[in-house]
Amino acid sequence: MTRNDTIAAIATAPGRAGIGVVRVSGSSLQAFSAALTHRNLSPRHAERVQFLDAGSGVIDDGIALLFAAPHSYTGEDVLELQAHGSPVVLRLLLERCLELGARLAEPGEFTRRAYLNEKLDLAQAEAVADLIAATTAAAARSAVRSLSGEFSREISALVDDLIELRMLAEAHIDFPEEGIAFLDSGEAPRRLVQLKARFDTLRARAQQGAILRRGLHVVLAGAPNVGKSSLLNRLAGEELAIVTAIPGTTRDTVRQSLDLDGVPVNVVDTAGLRDTNDEVEAVGIARTWAEIGKADAIALMLDARTGVGEGERDILAKLPQGLPRFLVHNKIDLVAHAPRREDDEDNRASAIYLSAKTGAGVDLLREELKRVAGWEASGEDVFMARERHLAALAQAAAALDRAAEQTAVLELLAEELRLAQVALNTITGEFSADDLLGEIFSRFCIGK
Numbered sequence: 220m221t222r223n224d225t226i227a228a229i230a231t232a233p234g235r236a237g238i239g240v241v242r243v244s245g246s247s248l249q250a251f252s253a254a255l256t257h258r259n260l261s262p263r264h265a266e267r268v269q270f271l272d273a274g275s276g277v278i279d280d281g282i283a284l285l286f287a288a289p290h291s292y293t294g295e296d297v298l299e300l301q302a303h304g305s306p307v308v309l310r311l312l313l314e315r316c317l318e319l320g321a322r323l324a325e326p327g328e329f330t331r332r333a334y335l336n337e338k339l340d341l342a343q344a345e346a347v348a349d350l351i352a353a354t355t356a357a358a359a360r361s362a363v364r365s366l367s368g369e370f371s372r373e374i375s376a377l378v379d380d381l382i383e384l385r386m387l388a389e390a391h392i393d394f395p396e397e398g399i400a401f402l403d404s405g406e407a408p409r410r411l412v413q414l415k416a417r418f419d420t421l422r423a424r425a426q427q428g429a430i431l432r433r434g435l436h437v438v439l440a441g442a443p444n445v446g447k448s449s450l451l452n453r454l455a456g457e458e459l460a461i462v463t464a465i466p467g468t469t470r471d472t473v474r475q476s477l478d479l480d481g482v483p484v485n486v487v488d489t490a491g492l493r494d495t496n497d498e499v500e501a502v503g504i505a506r507t508w509a510e511i512g513k514a515d516a517i518a519l520m521l522d523a524r525t526g527v528g529e530g531e532r533d534i535l536a537k538l539p540q541g542l543p544r545f546l547v548h549n550k551i552d553l554v555a556h557a558p559r560r561e562d563d564e565d566n567r568a569s570a571i572y573l574s575a576k577t578g579a580g581v582d583l584l585r586e587e588l589k590r591v592a593g594w595e596a597s598g599e600d601v602f603m604a605r606e607r608h609l610a611a612l613a614q615a616a617a618a619l620d621r622a623a624e625q626t627a628v629l630e631l632l633a634e635e636l637r638l639a640q641v642a643l644n645t646i647t648g649e650f651s652a653d654d655l656l657g658e659i660f661s662r663f664c665i666g667k
Contacts (some may be wrong), residue, residue, distance in 0.1 A: 223246060224321075224322055225245030225246070225321040225331070225625045226245065226321060226323070226324035226325075227241060227242065227243045227244075227314055227317065227321035228241070228323060228324035228328075228329070228390045228666040229309050229310075230667065231304065234306070238301055238302070239303065239305070239306075239308070241299075241300040241302065242299055242329065243297065243298040243321055244292075244293045244296070244297045244329055244332060245296060247296060248297075249285070249296075251319055252283065252285055254276050254319055255283075255300075255316070256270060257271060260283055260284075260298075262285050262286060262287040262290075264284075265282050265284050268280075269282075270312055272315055278311050279302040279303055279308045279312065281301050281302040281303065283300055283301075284301070285298055289336070289338075289562075292329065294332065294337070294338045294369075294607065300312060300316075324666065325665070326663045327661065327664075327667060329666070330660065331660040335526075340371050340647040340648050340649075341359050342371050342646055342648070343365065343367075344660075345364035345365075345605060346363075346370075346602075346603050347366060347667065348663050348667070349603045350363060351487055351490070352436070354476065354478075354483045355483050358431040358432065358481065361431050361602055364602040364604040365428070365603040370425075370428075370602040372606075374647055377417060377615075377643060378643050380414055380417075381636050381643070383639065384410055384411075385636045385637060385659065387480070388632050393666075407632065411619060412501050413532060415620070415623070418619060419616075422609070422613070422616065424602060424604075425604035426593065426604070426609060427601040427607055428601045428603045428604040428654025429605065429606065429608075430463070430592050430594055431481065431482065431601065432604065432605065434484060434485055435483070435484045435485070435592040436485050436487070436514050436515045436516075437484060437485065437489065437518055437588060437591075438487045438507075438510045438516075439488050439518050439520055440489055440507060440518070440519055440520070440534065441492065441519055441520035442491050442493055442521070442531070442534075443490075443492075445491070445520045445521055445522050445550075446550060447488050449549075450489050450547070450575040451473060451475060452519065453578055453581055454477055454581065454585075455475040459519065465475075472487050472490075472507070472510055473487070473488040474486070474488075476489050477588075479588055484592065489503075489506070489513075490503030490507050491504075492504060492534055493530070496620070511646075512539065515543070516542070516588075517538060517542060517544040518545060518547050518584075519534060519544055519547065519568075521546065521547070521548060522550060523548040523550050524554050527546070531546075545568045545569045545570065545571065545587055546569070548571065548573070549573060551579065551580065552574040552579065559580070560572075560586075569587060605644075607646075611642045611646050614638075615638075615639040615640075618635045618639035619636075621635045622639070624634055
């Protein structure tokens with residue numbers, strides 16, 4: 220694989236549709252497009268053409284668009300072929316492109332070329348994949364915000380301030396006779412405090428974006444017949460899980476994705492936890508514990524008529540340490556309790572009192588799910604962020620903390636500022652290892 224290859228791929232999703240797109244990127248595609256259409260295409264003009272095979276037979280009648288370098292998505296010549304959305308037609312069109320000398324694009328290779336040709340920085344390139352994968356409107360808006368460069372501009376502004384502060388520190392080291400007294404005047408500590416405050420704000424927005432990207436995986440756990448399946452059905456607004464009065468009805472996991480004010484939450488209904496001699500039910504219980512091991516949070520359900528009993532205490536004791544959990548007291552309609560939220564000191568978890576049957580208190584549960592997810596912002600000012608972005612921001616913030624302790628030792632201050640700058644540059648790709656780029660773009664879909 221080289222950057223000079225001509226690459227081609229189907230850019231639309233598999234399946235039948237009104238329109239399907241094959242995308243080609245490379246250098247000097249005029250001859251390539253002429254061989255495919257027997258037409259000389261004008262850049263940036265949509266033209267109706269016939270796509271022709273090697274014997275001049277018609278593959279399809281569609282639209283061709285030629286974008287000349289550098290004014291294209293990848294920064295190279297890009298040819299976009301819009302055909303009818305038949306999988307057979309698109310496969311024939313792609314095969315013709317390969318016959319003309321293109322090779323099949325690797326996953327994410329179009330966007331990787333856009334990054335390498337400086338059409339996008341690395342954070343923007345990742346936002347392309349995040350936008351495609353967005354499962355809520357808030358996540359899509361957040362990804363667009365990152366794709367438009369808002370996240371990158373915030374990072375660049377911080378880097379510029381770090382560079383200026385480094386310049387002053389290093390100038391004081393190299394030219395002490397020039398009388399640069401920003402340390403003596405308290406200028407360095409003041410700037411560091413301001414810079415740290417901006418870092419904290421940026422990290423908070425990034426953490427909210429990370430929640431939008433990955434969502435929250437919540438497992439409904441508890442003894443049999445406490446209403447887990449009824450609650451899942453209530454949250455989903457449809458009858459997804461079978462509900463009966465017979466304990467142990469649920470034998471396998473049932474999943475549902477929810478959109479809670481833009482926060483994606485995946486809720487999993489599981490088999491009731493109890494000792495059993497039923498072989499099939501035992502398999503379901505084993506799957507419940509497997510789901511708990513993968514969860515971001517546990518909603519431990521119990522009957523409001525009996526409260527926390529020995530069985531619930533046993534379950535709480537077996538839950539992984541540090542795993543967020545809260546209690547859901549269901550069936551308050553049978554004991555005339557009002558829906559409410561309270562803190563349970565004994566189990567170090569909040570408690571929600573609700574009725575899955577009537578829906579009373581379910582809104583309190585939705586708010587609790589968002590709280591457990593860490594959702595605090597309105598979602599209108601966050602941008603999509605990945606775990607590697609959060610790690611880089613944490614590294615930069617730690618370097619700033621160390622810098623604040625070294626304002627009297629200029630060499631150490633300058634070095635910590637440099638480390639903070641390097642950490643931030645990995646976000647936008649100013650400094651990135653090749654293996655990191657390979658890992659990032661390999662997760663893209665082919666054709667993007």
